[in-house]
Amino acid sequence: MEKTLPTQELPQAVTAPRRWKRAFAPVLLFLAATAYYFSPSGLLPTVKHSGHHGKHHAVARCAQPTPLVPASTPKLLAAYESLSSRTFRDASILRLSGAVQVRTESFDDLGPIGEDKRWEAMYPFADYLAATFPLVHAHLKLEKVNTHGLVYTWAGSNSSLRPTILMAHQDVVPVPDATVLAWTHPPFAGVYDGEYIWGRGASDCKNQLIAIMETVETLIAADFTPKRTLVLPFGFDEEISGREGAGSIAPFLHGRYGDNGIAAIVDEGATFEKAWGATFAKPGVGEKGYTDVSVIVRMPGGHSSIPSDHTSIGVAAEIIQAVELEQYPTFLADNNPYLGQLYCGAEHAPNFPKKLSQLLATHVPDPVCPAMRTKHKDALALEAAKAGPGTKYLMQTSQAVDVINGGVKTNALPERTEITVNHRINVGSTPQEAWYKISKIAEKIAKKHNLTLQAFTPAKEIPNSITLRASKTTLPVAPISPRISHRPTPSSQLQRGRFTAKTRSSRRGS
Numbered sequence: 001m002e003k004t005l006p007t008q009e010l011p012q013a014v015t016a017p018r019r020w021k022r023a024f025a026p027v028l029l030f031l032a033a034t035a036y037y038f039s040p041s042g043l044l045p046t047v048k049h050s051g052h053h054g055k056h057h058a059v060a061r062c063a064q065p066t067p068l069v070p071a072s073t074p075k076l077l078a079a080y081e082s083l084s085s086r087t088f089r090d091a092s093i094l095r096l097s098g099a100v101q102v103r104t105e106s107f108d109d110l111g112p113i114g115e116d117k118r119w120e121a122m123y124p125f126a127d128y129l130a131a132t133f134p135l136v137h138a139h140l141k142l143e144k145v146n147t148h149g150l151v152y153t154w155a156g157s158n159s160s161l162r163p164t165i166l167m168a169h170q171d172v173v174p175v176p177d178a179t180v181l182a183w184t185h186p187p188f189a190g191v192y193d194g195e196y197i198w199g200r201g202a203s204d205c206k207n208q209l210i211a212i213m214e215t216v217e218t219l220i221a222a223d224f225t226p227k228r229t230l231v232l233p234f235g236f237d238e239e240i241s242g243r244e245g246a247g248s249i250a251p252f253l254h255g256r257y258g259d260n261g262i263a264a265i266v267d268e269g270a271t272f273e274k275a276w277g278a279t280f281a282k283p284g285v286g287e288k289g290y291t292d293v294s295v296i297v298r299m300p301g302g303h304s305s306i307p308s309d310h311t312s313i314g315v316a317a318e319i320i321q322a323v324e325l326e327q328y329p330t331f332l333a334d335n336n337p338y339l340g341q342l343y344c345g346a347e348h349a350p351n352f353p354k355k356l357s358q359l360l361a362t363h364v365p366d367p368v369c370p371a372m373r374t375k376h377k378d379a380l381a382l383e384a385a386k387a388g389p390g391t392k393y394l395m396q397t398s399q400a401v402d403v404i405n406g407g408v409k410t411n412a413l414p415e416r417t418e419i420t421v422n423h424r425i426n427v428g429s430t431p432q433e434a435w436y437k438i439s440k441i442a443e444k445i446a447k448k449h450n451l452t453l454q455a456f457t458p459a460k461e462i463p464n465s466i467t468l469r470a471s472k473t474t475l476p477v478a479p480i481s482p483r484i485s486h487r488p489t490p491s492s493q494l495q496r497g498r499f500t501a502k503t504r505s506s507r508r509g510s
Helices: 020-038 074-082 088-102 117-132 134-139 177-182 204-223 244-256 311-326 337-348 353-363 370-376 379-387 430-447 492-494
Strands: 141-145 148-154 165-166 229-234 265-266 272-275 277-283 289-298 398-406 418-424 452-456 465-470
Touching: 088 117, 088 204, 088 370, 134 204, 148 244, 204 229, 204 418, 229 289, 265 277, 289 311, 289 370, 289 398, 289 430, 311 398, 311 430, 337 353, 337 379, 353 379, 370 465, 430 452, 430 465
Parallel strands: 165 229, 165 265, 452 465
Antiparallel strands: 141 148, 148 229, 272 277, 289 418, 289 465, 398 418
């Protein structure tokens, strides 16, 4: 998964197992939310809130919307109750396990669709979905975009309401053959050991895709009819930035629904987290920026029996070392969603750390100037980052040298070496800051070795040079989805023209 806050990536050879209850959480969330947002009528119950309120916050910074509970029917009620049954659990395990067993890897060097045979791995997955969810395929319209993009449409009864989109992706990160033996269970076996579902895609994000499909299948079986149209687009190359999948599906949907034609989009998020003695529902309302920087070192070749003091691989290694020695600053921009979670923790979590609460009370906005961030440390961010890397990188630009290519033979000096540095850009920062950092490092090393530096220009590679290039998939930090605003928000659009308070003999959740 690219992209949402919070994000946490895992080592390639040790993909995290998926605890069944955690894997099943999206089904509960999607089923309840879908039934509510798309049902013909609903209730607005009053629910009491309880929790710890931080002493240092006289003004509430964590406003809680009124819980929404859908109106129900006997069949819908039975569907909800079935989610807790062993029968549904076992069936859900089999569905996700089966999805993991369909190998849908996407590779950085994939050629054009129709020419590169590796794309054909997506066909069996589409067949698997058709066989596993017959009601979805009988009642929803399925359109295939750019061959492998799947777009399901469940037409609502009120065409004046803008549709909602629930997204996921079919593809997974490749598994190098040399690492397979390092896995606890084979990466494409979908093993369920009684507690976890193991395998590539079990948590990114076939679990979400299967949850969406299970939700719709269950609602159809319960004779549910949506009022608002529901669109389910599933891309197929998200792990390589989605140029063929989302890059084709987005204009397809824009052509149909136009500007501002969608009420809300639900993509990969962080589901639920237990922290500080409380449970947090954490929809992903933000996304870090992205850029890959290629560093290409060109130096003379020759026979390794008479080498130069430094080869292109050696110089590239110097650059790698310098990049890794200089980490990006940890700071919390005022619009970083994690700052919102800290405020919520201070107000509602009984075990929220006293030191974090004190730092929140004195927190000031981060400096706009990158140089000032390095000089003036963000005490709140640094304290929060002690929770671990998964938390730290919600407040820091990440960098990782993930790919290196150079040399063709053991007795030949490498004439060209290329490394790729992956960056996920912190909220409040820009891809250009990452480019500037690598440019300064490369400038110093180029001068040391008498090489020409070509930094982020369209110039072609030349001998005796260091060339820096940014990926075409570079993205700025995404705009943060508004939570409370005078402008229309996803939540307000879903509720618009939709909710009517009713009196019922048995009110659930009141």
